Amino acid sequence: MRFHDSVCGAVLLALAVFIFTYALxxxxxxxxxxxxxxxxxxxxxxxxxxxxxxxxxGWKYSAPGTPWVAIAPWMRDPRTRGNFILAFVLTIAYVLLxxxxxxxxxxxxxxxxxxxxxxxxxxxxxxxxxxxVVMTQFLFGNxxxxxxxxxxxxGFW
Amino acid sequence: MDAIIQALLLxxxxxxxxxxxxxxxxxxxxxxxxGLTATMATALLVPITFFMPPLPAMAVIxxxxxxxxxAGDIPGALLRIPGTPASAAYTNEAYAMTVKGQAExxxxxxVVFSAIGGIFGTIVLATSAPLLxxxxxxxxxxxxxxxxxxxxxxxxxxxxxxxxxxxLALFIGLAVALIGLENPAGLPRFVFGVTDLMSGIEMxxxxxxxxxxxxxxxxxxxxxxxxxxxxAISGSIFKGQWTLTKKYPKQILRGSTIGVLIGALPGAGAxxxxxxxxxxxxxxxxxxxxxxxxxxxxxxxxxxANNAAVSGAWIPALVxxxxxxxxxxxxxxxxxxxxxxxxPMVFVNQPAIVTGxxxxxxLANLILIPxxxxxxxxxxxxxxxPREILMPIVLLFCIVxxxxxxxxxxxxxxxxxxxxxxxxxxxxGFPVAPVILGIILGPMLEQNFVTSMIKSDGSFLGFFNRxxxxxxxxxxxxxxxxxxxxxxxxxxxxxxx
Numbered sequence: 001m002r003f004h005d006s007v008c009g010a011v012l013l014a015l016a017v018f019i020f021t022y023a024l025x026x027x028x029x030x031x032x033x034x035x036x037x038x039x040x041x042x043x044x045x046x047x048x049x050x051x052x053x054x055x056x057x058g059w060k061y062s063a064p065g066t067p068w069v070a071i072a073p074w075m076r077d078p079r080t081r082g083n084f085i086l087a088f089v090l091t092i093a094y095v096l097l098x099x100x101x102x103x104x105x106x107x108x109x110x111x112x113x114x115x116x117x118x119x120x121x122x123x124x125x126x127x128x129x130x131x132x133v134v135m136t137q138f139l140f141g142n143x144x145x146x147x148x149x150x151x152x153x154x155g156f157w
Numbered sequence: 158m159d160a161i162i163q164a165l166l167l168x169x170x171x172x173x174x175x176x177x178x179x180x181x182x183x184x185x186x187x188x189x190x191x192g193l194t195a196t197m198a199t200a201l202l203v204p205i206t207f208f209m210p211p212l213p214a215m216a217v218i219x220x221x222x223x224x225x226x227x228a229g230d231i232p233g234a235l236l237r238i239p240g241t242p243a244s245a246a247y248t249n250e251a252y253a254m255t256v257k258g259q260a261e262x263x264x265x266x267x268v269v270f271s272a273i274g275g276i277f278g279t280i281v282l283a284t285s286a287p288l289l290x291x292x293x294x295x296x297x298x299x300x301x302x303x304x305x306x307x308x309x310x311x312x313x314x315x316x317x318x319x320x321x322x323x324x325l326a327l328f329i330g331l332a333v334a335l336i337g338l339e340n341p342a343g344l345p346r347f348v349f350g351v352t353d354l355m356s357g358i359e360m361x362x363x364x365x366x367x368x369x370x371x372x373x374x375x376x377x378x379x380x381x382x383x384x385x386x387x388x389a390i391s392g393s394i395f396k397g398q399w400t401l402t403k404k405y406p407k408q409i410l411r412g413s414t415i416g417v418l419i420g421a422l423p424g425a426g427a428x429x430x431x432x433x434x435x436x437x438x439x440x441x442x443x444x445x446x447x448x449x450x451x452x453x454x455x456x457x458x459x460x461x462a463n464n465a466a467v468s469g470a471w472i473p474a475l476v477x478x479x480x481x482x483x484x485x486x487x488x489x490x491x492x493x494x495x496x497x498x499x500x501p502m503v504f505v506n507q508p509a510i511v512t513g514x515x516x517x518x519x520l521a522n523l524i525l526i527p528x529x530x531x532x533x534x535x536x537x538x539x540x541x542x543p544r545e546i547l548m549p550i551v552l553l554f555c556i557v558x559x560x561x562x563x564x565x566x567x568x569x570x571x572x573x574x575x576x577x578x579x580x581x582x583x584x585x586g587f588p589v590a591p592v593i594l595g596i597i598l599g600p601m602l603e604q605n606f607v608t609s610m611i612k613s614d615g616s617f618l619g620f621f622n623r624x625x626x627x628x629x630x631x632x633x634x635x636x637x638x639x640x641x642x643x644x645x646x647x648x649x650x651x652x653x654x
Binding site (some may be wrong): 001002003005008012017019022026027028029032033034035036038039040043045046047050051053054057061069072074079080081086088091092094095098099103107110112114115118119120125128135136138139140144145146147148 | 187204205207208321322325328329331332335340341342343344346347370373374377378379436451480543545546547550552553554556557560561564566569570575584585587599603606610611615651
């Protein structure tokens with residue numbers, strides 16, 4: 001999906017307005033003229049100014065007939081759109097479920113789903129998924145002592 | 158002298174040598190794989206370097222980046238697909254040589270002149286950085302303020318065709334840097350009651366998101382992930398390289414010099430150096446008509462330039478804490494994690510680390526020749542690794558890598574959010590490198606601005622009272638003036654979207 005430059009500019013302008021308004025609520029540093037509110041205001045002004053330039057440029061000089069929103073080719077194709085959404089959703093699922101399910105089962109599940117989706121032969125995919133996750137667990141969990149959540153496998157090692 | 162001996166002893170450690178060999182193989186693989194960049198390779202390594210002492214961590218990053226930048230030439234020559242953006246400038250030329258049956262010469266020139274450019278860049282880094290550090294040690298908040306402004310401006314001014322979008326990307330980065338407690342008053346800003354945001358946005362997960370997740374999303378959203386088969390390289394890649402060295406000494410010197418200078422400019426890295434030097438090679442060539450038909454001259458100059466730029470980018474990073482490119486932006490994050498604050502004092506307090514980095518660059522560029530030869534000989538097999546298997550594995554490493562930095566799933570959320578932001582920005586023609594510069598330099602800019610304003614009792618004239626500050630200020634204002642004119646001109650250029 002590709003938005004018109006003016007739409008992008010308007011979104012960033014809204015962000016600039018939000019930052020500036022928020023900065024007004026930051027209390028000043030006692031006894032000082034320049035506190036934590038100064039820099040956010042400067043950033044908001046800069047962001048706002050360039051956003052306005054983008055809005056103006058998009059509105060004034062875009063090619064005639066340029067749509068406000070154009071659908072990118074990858075979004076039209078159900079396969080590539082699905083791949084994109086799946087990669088995104090699986091990562092969110094990991095964030096939500098890692099403590100409960102654990103790294104090893106979740107990691108294998110994520111890899112398997114993505115492999116099958118990408119048409120990797122499932123037996124080959126399963127071997128690679130298990131090998132990669134076990135290797136990652138060994139490297140990060142055991143050698144580097146990163147506390148990868150064990151979830152349902154707690155107590156197994 | 159003590160620092161040199163200490164640094165050499167640290168590098169001679171078998172553990173460091175093993176790491177150098179492993180990271181060489183990793184860098185060559187990632188660089189040779191279209192879609193995986195040198196920056197992505199570095200970002201993926203950060204969680205591992207997190208657990209290493211400083212010098213081995215630097216060994217891993219230096220070796221990986223040097224190897225990856227060269228390895229981008231391999232698929233460029235064999236498949237007409239650049240492995241990294243730094244090889245894109247001369248991909249057509251190298252492929253045209255392959256079509257003419259000169260793949261060995263093209264790839265040999267890539268490896269030999271990359272090594273020469275890299276060594277030239279290292280010599281400049283090792284000689285200029287300590288001298289600059291001696292000057293920088295006298296800098297106060299006024300000089301640093303202008304320096305950061307100049308660095309941020311250069312990133313947009315030099316690197317981009319669209320300065321308006323470049324500036325917006327920079328301001329997005331500065332806006333991200335506002336989050337958290339790290340401000341002169343130590344007040345929580347833009348945290349909305351989320352405890353994880355108190356310390357600000359973690360830089361490493363944000364970078365993994367922008368440079369690795371965005372790339373993964375881009376490849377999974379691509380119509381095809383399969384690469385065409387590559388031919389095997391059977392002949393000697395070194396045959397004729399000495400003749401080329403004697404034939405093109407000016408091109409090698411010019412490419413290396415321009416490469417190191419562009420690398421040293423904040424935000425402009427190996428890819429820009431490569432494009433510019435390919436253009437200069439053609440402009441000053443005695444045979445410009447041969448360019449595009451499989452002529453090696455441009456490969457010699459650009460190949461030297463992109464590896465020289467890798468070393469050049471470390472000059473502002475080490476001396477001022479201002480990243481020269483996206484790889485050194487990550488390096489600065491790693492140094493902070495190890496309680497090493499980049500800046501002139503690092504040359505005084507940790508000379509062995511600095512000398513060690515110089516020695517590592519020499520070593521990495523020397524071993525580039527045998528490792529590069531191996532990679533070229535194995536190219537057929539490397540390029541046969543299916544990306545539909547590789548991308549899910551990269552995603553898993555990104556998840557674990559982001560988690561490892563803070564041991565919190567929140568970091569994975571940050572990574573994903575920045576991955577999506579990076580993907581959307583590139584879809585809309587916004588560059589991502591200025592965002593990272595903004596995130597890194599935002600706190601430095603605010604600290605130096607507020608401190609200077611307090612020191613000068615709110616007078617802007619204070620920024621011009623010291624001679625170096627005044628000089629930097631005038632240069633910065635001049636660049637801003639040119640940018641403003643360019644911005645106004647860009648507004649009038651009809652846009653396609």
